[in-house]
Amino acid sequence: MNASDRTPADLLRSALAADPARPLVTFYDDATGERVELSVATFANWVAKTANLLQGDLGAEPGDRLALLLPAHWQSAVWLLACSSVGVTVEIGGDPADADLVVSGPDTLEEARACGGERVALALRPLGGRFPQPPAGFSDYAVEVPGQGDRFAPYAPVDPAAPALRVDGLELSGTGVVERALADAAGLGLVSGGRLLTGRGYDSWDGLSAGLFAPLAAGGSVVLCRHLDQLAPDALQQRTESERVTVTAR
Incomplete structure (x- = not known):
């Protein structure tokens, strides 16, 4: 990260400038066998398209509240960063x-x-x-997002001090998310270039931090595993080795 990074969206921009080709999110669903790996550049492209959908087609503005009813998933991570880009407050499991x-x-x-x-x-x-x-009664994300622009510019500046995230009774500003993520990364021993494997859900700060924010803040990457409890211990060890995992947060 850079000293000027004050929101999660800032962290992503710094990561993109530093090394766009490196992996950022590697996602496994152990109920289906799915594996998806997104580089910083690919992830940032999804974020830009989603932010354009959010700001343009959906008419979202800074300060709007978005109830996010999604599990730990690479597309959930995209929505978290898209909301940060627009200035929308994400309420994890919020009341629709x-x-x-x-x-x-x-x-x-x-x-x-x-x-x-x-x-x-x-x-x-x-x-x-x-x-x-x-x-x-719903827009299908997979239908709407491909045609969105690959670059995003907010209509209004995002206030880093404004509420950015509400989860499990905790409210954090954009700056608060960055500061806590950095502290968590240090506590986990996650350094630049590190690979964190986690099976935590996205319904708590600990899960969101391990599953996205701490690796992003540290200049590392995440191996995000859904339904990790369905994976045999020997298979988990093999994954840890093949994915070059340096830190585990289960």
């Missing part, structure tokens, strides 16, 4: 009825219908696939 927008996975669609604002649904299928049948 109280939110300006909602982003839902396939298992929380009924709950998400309580949102009176824009609703986006993610199928969470391999390779970012779309729903076979689009859910009524």
